[in-house]
Amino acid sequence: MTMTASSTAPAETTAGLRLRLARSAQEPDSAVTPDTEFRRWFAAQRQSRRYDVRRIPFAELAGWHFQDGTGNLVHRSGRFFSIEGLHVRTAWNGRETSWTQPIINQPEIGILGIVVKEFGGVLHCLMQAKMEPGNIDTVQLSPTVQATRSNYTGVHGGSAVRHLEYFVPPRRGSRVLFDSLQSEQGSWFLRKRNRNVVVEAFGDVPEHEDFVWLTLGQIYRLMHEDNVLNMDARTVLSQLPSFALGGVALHSKQEVLSRLTEVRARREFVQRSVPLADVRDWRRTGDEIGHRSGQHFSLIAADIRADSREVTRWSQPLLAPAEQGLAAFVVRRIGGVPHLLAHARTEAGVLNVAELAPTVQCQPGHALSLPAADRPRYLDVVLDAPRDRILFGSVQSEEGGRFHRADTRYQLIEVGDEFPVEVPEEFVWVTEEQLGDLLRHGNYVNIEARTLLTALRASGAAGRLR
Numbered sequence: 334m335t336m337t338a339s340s341t342a343p344a345e346t347t348a349g350l351r352l353r354l355a356r357s358a359q360e361p362d363s364a365v366t367p368d369t370e371f372r373r374w375f376a377a378q379r380q381s382r383r384y385d386v387r388r389i390p391f392a393e394l395a396g397w398h399f400q401d402g403t404g405n406l407v408h409r410s411g412r413f414f415s416i417e418g419l420h421v422r423t424a425w426n427g428r429e430t431s432w433t434q435p436i437i438n439q440p441e442i443g444i445l446g447i448v449v450k451e452f453g454g455v456l457h458c459l460m461q462a463k464m465e466p467g468n469i470d471t472v473q474l475s476p477t478v479q480a481t482r483s484n485y486t487g488v489h490g491g492s493a494v495r496h497l498e499y500f501v502p503p504r505r506g507s508r509v510l511f512d513s514l515q516s517e518q519g520s521w522f523l524r525k526r527n528r529n530v531v532v533e534a535f536g537d538v539p540e541h542e543d544f545v546w547l548t549l550g551q552i553y554r555l556m557h558e559d560n561v562l563n564m565d566a567r568t569v570l571s572q573l574p575s576f577a578l579g580g581v582a583l584h585s586k587q588e589v590l591s592r593l594t595e596v597r598a599r600r601e602f603v604q605r606s607v608p609l610a611d612v613r614d615w616r617r618t619g620d621e622i623g624h625r626s627g628q629h630f631s632l633i634a635a636d637i638r639a640d641s642r643e644v645t646r647w648s649q650p651l652l653a654p655a656e657q658g659l660a661a662f663v664v665r666r667i668g669g670v671p672h673l674l675a676h677a678r679t680e681a682g683v684l685n686v687a688e689l690a691p692t693v694q695c696q697p698g699h700a701l702s703l704p705a706a707d708r709p710r711y712l713d714v715v716l717d718a719p720r721d722r723i724l725f726g727s728v729q730s731e732e733g734g735r736f737h738r739a740d741t742r743y744q745l746i747e748v749g750d751e752f753p754v755e756v757p758e759e760f761v762w763v764t765e766e767q768l769g770d771l772l773r774h775g776n777y778v779n780i781e782a783r784t785l786l787t788a789l790r791a792s793g794a795a796g797r798l799r
Contacts, residue, residue, distance in 0.1 A: 347574075350510065350574075351574050351576065353451075353456050354456060354549065354573055354574065354576065355576040356454075356455060356456070357455050357456040357457070357548045357549040357550065358548075358549040358550050358553060358576060358790070359550055360455050360548040360549070360550040360551070361548075361550040361551065361554060362548070362550070362551065363452075363455070363457065363546065363547060363548045363551060364452070364453055365452045365453075365457055365546045366457075366545050366546050366547055366551075368551060371545060371547065371551065374462075374545060375462065375472075375474075375545075375561075378462040378472050378543070379462075379470065379471065379472045382464055382471065382472055382639070382640065383638075383639070383640045384464055384466075384471055384637070384638060384639040384640070385636075385637070385638040385639075386466045386467075386471075386635055386636075386637050387635065387636045387637075388620065388633055388634065388635055389620070389634050389635065389636045389648065390619045390620045390634065391406070391619060391620060391634050391650075392619065393634065393636065393648070394634050394648045394649070394650070395636075395647070395648045396408055396409050396410070396647075396648070397409070397634075397648070397649070397650065399609075402608070402610075403417075403418075403608035403609060403610060404418075404608050404609040404610025404611075404617075405417045405418070405608065405609045406609065406632075406650055412441070413439070413481070413649075414437055414438060414439035414735070415437075415438050415439075416435055416436070416437060416438075416609060416622075416632055416650055417435070417436060417438050417523070417606060417607075417608075417609055418433060418434070418435060418436070418606065418607040418608050418609040418610070418611055418612040419433065419434055419435075419436040419523060419604060419605070419606060419607065419612075419681055419682065420432075420433045420604070420605040420606075420607045421433070421434070421602075421603070421604055421605075421681045422601070422602075422603045422605075423600065423601060423602045423603070423679055424600070424601035425599070425600045425601070425679075425759075429601075432613075432614075432681075433607060433611070433612040433613045433614075433615075434612060434615070434629070434681060435609055435612055435615060435622055435632055436521065436522065436523045436681060436682050437521055437522050437523065437525070437652065437735060438522075438523045439481070439522065439523075439525055439735075440524075441481060441482040442482060442514065442526055442527060442528055443479075443480055443481040443482055443484070443527045443528065444478050444479075444480055444497075444500050444501075444527070444528050444530065445476050445478070445479055445527050445528065445529050445530070445565045445568065445569050446476055446477055446478040446479075446499070446500045446528070446529075446530040446531070446532065446569065447459065447460070447476045447477050447530075447531050447532075447566070447569050447570070448477040448496060448499050448507065448532055448533075448534050448538065449510070449531060449532070449533050449534070450533065450534045450535075450538060450546070452546065455548055456533075456548070456549070457546040457547060457548055458477075458546070458547055458548075458549065458552060459477045459496070459534075459538065459544055459545075459546055460474045460475070460476070460477070460544065460545055460546075460547055460552070460566065461474070461475045461476065461477055461478075461479070461495075461543055461544050462474060462475075462543050462544075462545070463475035463479060463543075463563065464639050465563070465732070465733025465734045466635055466637040466639075466649070466651065466733060466734070466737075467635075467651050467732075467733040467734065467735065467736045467737040467738060467739065468560075468563070468730055468733035468738075469560045469730045469733075469738055469740055470560050470730075473560060473561060473562065473563040473566075473730060473733070474552075474555065474561060474562050474563060474566055475563045475565055475566055476565050476566050476569050477496050477499070477544070478494060478495075478496055478497055478499075478500055479563075479565045480494045480497070495539075495541060495543075495544070496538075496539075496544075499532050499534060500530060500532060504532075506534055506535055506536045507532040507533060507534045507535065508532060508533050508535075509530065509531075509532050510531045510532060510533055511529070511530065511531045511572040511573065511773075512528070512529070512530045512531075513528075513529055513530075513572065513772060513773060513774060513775050514526045514527070514528055514529070514775035514776075515527060515529045515568060515772070515775055515776075515778075515780070515783065516683065516684060516688060516775065516776050516779060516780060517732065517780050518680075518682075518731065518732070518780060519680030519681065519682045519683040519688070519779060520680045520681055520682065521630065521652055521682070521735075521736070522682050522735075523604075523606075523682040524682055524683070524684040525682065526684070526775060526776070527565075527568075529568055529569050529571075529572050529772075530569070530572075531569060531572055531573070549570075549573075552566075552570065552791075553790065553791035553792075554791070556727065556787060556788055556791035556792075557725075557727055557791065557792070558727065559727055559728040559729070560728065560729065560730045560740065562729070563730060563732075563733065564729070564730065564731050564732045564733075564780070564784070565732065567729065567783065567784045567787045568780055568783045568784065568787075570787045571769070571772060571778075571783035571784070571786045571787045572772055573769075573790075574766075574769055575765050575766040575769045575790075576790065580668070580669060580670035580764070581668055581670060582670065582672070582762075582763070582764045582766075582767055583667045583668065583670075583672060583754070583762045584761065584762060584763070584767075586767055586770065588761075589761055589763055589767055589771075592677065592758070592761040593677050593687065593688075593689060593761070593777065595758065596677040596686070596687050596758070596759050597677075597685060597686040597687055600679060600686055600687060602679055602686045602687075604681070604682070609622075614626075620633065620634065621633055624655075627655060628655050628656075628696070628698075628699045628702075629654075629655055629696070629699070630652050630653060630654045630655055631652075631653050631655070632650055632651070632652055632653070633650070633651055633653050633737060634648065634649070634650055634651070635648060635649060635650075635651050635737070636648045637649070651735065651736060651737040652735060652736050652737065652739070653736070653737040653738065653739070654696065654736065654738075654739045655696065655698075655699070656696050656697070656698045656699070657696075657697075657728070657740050657741065657742060658694070658695070658696055658697075658731075658739075658740070658741035658742070659693060659694070659695055659696070659697045659715070659741065659742050659744075660690075660691045660693070660694045660741050660742070660743050660744070660781040660782075660784070660785060661691055661692060661693045661694075661715040661743070661744040661745070661746055661785075662674065662675075662691050662692050662744075662745050662746070662782070662785050662789075663692040663693075663711060663714060663715070663746050663748050663752065664724060664745050664746065664747050664748070664789075665747070665748045665749070665752055665754075665762075667754060667762060670764060671764065671765065672762040672763060672764055673692075673762070673763055673764070673765070673768060673785075673789075674692040674711075674756060674760055674761075674762055675689040675690065675691070675692070675760065675761050675762075675763050675768070675782065676689070676690045676691065676692055676693075676694070676710075676759060676760050677689060677690075677759045677760070677761070678690035678694060678779065680779075683776075683779075684776050685776050687759075688776060688777060688778060688779040688782075689761075689763070689768070689771070689777060689778045689779065689782055690779045690781060690782050691781050691782050691785055692711050692714075692715070692746075692760070693709050693710075693711055693712050693714075693715045694709070694779075694781050695709045695712065697712070697716070700712055710757065710760075714746065714748065714752075715744065715746055718744075718746045722746055722747045722748070723744055723745070723746060723747075724745040724746070724747050724792055725743070725744060725745040725785075725788045725789070725791070725792040726742070726743070726744045726745075727742075727743060727788070728740050728741070728742050728743070729741055729743055729784060741781065741784075743781075743784055743785055743788055745785065745788060745789060745792065765786065765789055765790075768782070768786055769786065772786075
């Protein structure tokens with residue numbers, strides 16, 4: 334919807350911006366897009382989009398091939414991404430582990446950006462209904478712009494990315510509110526990062542049938558529904574500052590950073606690229622690359638037809654997880670202030686040894702098949718949590734452009750004073766505000782923790798725990 338506003342950005346304090354964001358978060362409906370209108374629009378988007386995602390043999394991939402010698406799966410343009418092999422060796426507290434696996438190598442940095450704008454004194458976010466081939470329910474709400482460098486520079490040969498002008502020079506009619514490079518799934522991507530950015534628009538914003546203005550309150554309510562708000566929207570929203578300020582944290586910001594630095598310095602972690610043909614314990618057939626155990630994930634090929642994308646037909650590899658994931662923060666009041674128990678977690682493709690992750694992050698079926706000593710710490714706390722201790726719980730899809738029907742059960746689990754404040758050295762208690770402050774910089778907080786940070790704000794859990 335096109336509306337008129339001031340063409341220049343007024344000066345604003347950080348406190349003023351927080352107040353405007355908090356006001357938007359408290360608005361469960363909107364005069365611009367009433368909830369009933371949004372529901373009709375979103376249902377129509379899902380019903381009207383024509384698409385077909387069909388699994389095919391690797392030999393039928395158009396423009397993709399397995400390289401001679403390495404066996405890497407690459408695109409003929411040399412762009413987009415490739416499927417390669419990775420050897421990982423890690424050691425911690427005297428225990429060493431090594432393995433090889435396929436991994437997605439996509440070195441280019443894309444843009445994940447949300448345009449915000451005031452209507453009637455309330456900030457609204459411009460959200461897009463976007464189809465991704467691997468999405469559950471296919472169409473989900475995405476940021477205003479969700480584009481790889483190949484997309485927005487036209488390598489794919491498709492139509493232009495709408496609203497890109499708000500995020501790239503010479504950027505007119507907008508100002509940057511939050512901007513940082515953030516990682517993506519470290520188990521499946523090799524050192525992958527995208528630009529997470531929020532800009533405020535001044536003046537008219539062109540309308541389009543695939544876009545809708547929503548308050549933060551409307552969006553946060555959608556976080557409680559399964560597979561509506563896509564991964565890219567959730568990570569950009571996590572960049573917004575905390576609305577629940579106050580109280581004394583158990584650890585200072587420097588102490589939190591020192592705990593993560595300690596793990597990064599002491600944990601031995603070596604990544605080495607290897608040919609995909611040389612990964613151990615993985616088998617390639619005509620239509621799948623999978624682990625011999627049937628666990629972890631597999632790589633498949635898909636032919637996609639969609640009438641609502643920049644390109645209407647293409648084929649590509651997709652990564653298909655073996656099971657639904659689990660990501661949960663344990664939440665406890667310490668000195669009257671809600672704290673999240675973060676884990677300094679190392680994943681195969683991570684850029685800098687470890688990032689702060691949820692307390693538990695795993696594929697639970699695989700985790701339970703391991704010997705008890707090898708299972709994720711605190712897994713039993715999460716799996717055995719009574720319903721009245723679950724502050725938030727929903728199933729959310731992961732990135733549908735590279736993953737096939739990948740979803741994760743996200744939870745916030747409240748624990749009481751019986752849960753110890755003293756925790757192992759690879760864990761640390763952080764407040765919502767501290768975790769949010771770390772997002773001013775890249776590669777401190779992983780993408781699953783960022784989704785849960787958005788969920789914490791959406792659930793109002795921090796306020797309920799005070």
